[in-house]
Amino acid sequence: MRYSIKIGEQTYSVELDNLEARPVVAMVNGEKIEVWPEEETPVALPEKPADQSSLRQSDNRPSEIPLGMPPASSRGVAAPIPGVIIEIKVAAGQSVNRGDELCVLEAMKMKNSIRAGRSGVIGHILVSTGDQVRHNQILMEFTD
Template sequence: MKVTVKIDNRVFEVEIGDLRERPIRAVVDGDEFEVWPEESHSEEHLGEAAVPFIAEALAGEQSTTGERGRTVTAPIPGVILEVRVKEGQSVSLGQELCWIEAMKMKSPIRAHRSGTLQRIHVSAGDHVNHNQILMEFTD
């Protein structure tokens, strides 16, 4: 599937791979990204769910990547619905860390790497801003 994503004044053509695979692979200007959409979407809506995560990656602000790979940041402004991890917990690549609701859409925020969480800055019910640090890894 091909979609057009506009970030600020830049337009990107994005090719999204097989929507049944996890992670979903997306290619933008020759760069490949992995997308972990919410599992409850039907196949016809997976492409739509993947677009915000692809847009974040294109902007260099992928929610699960954060600065230097040490932080997990909010992909968009919203409300934290649930935090599924604790400080000091070891997590695996792709593991759900928390859930965010924005524009009536609930989405998981997943670990971009394996590691140990040093600090969790949010709790359920917290309102967060775009790029706000949610969690930090130890290294």
């Protein structure tokens, strides 16, 4: 399957083969990347969608992926992609509003702003600058 994915102002051409294989092989702008998805919650993948009109395959309409935007009820901010923390913009005890930049994660030589998915007070920062993080790893938690 081929997709156009937009992250911030950058658009990527992504081609995925077998999503059930380990590792999943993705071609991102012509570069081969092997991904080892973590399966914390079982997800049932459809065998073959009945209506393929809902899929956005190679139609040149990029998907918008909001990085670091967990559900409003979430206490933790998870890494949306694997990478390296290159800057932390907040401190424990600091109040933040939805959309505020919390940290910067570098992945594939791209800097990605991780933003607050809700307003609240930062309780714990679980990473440091220079840390390598996994997909879905909790980076920081809100107090409430």
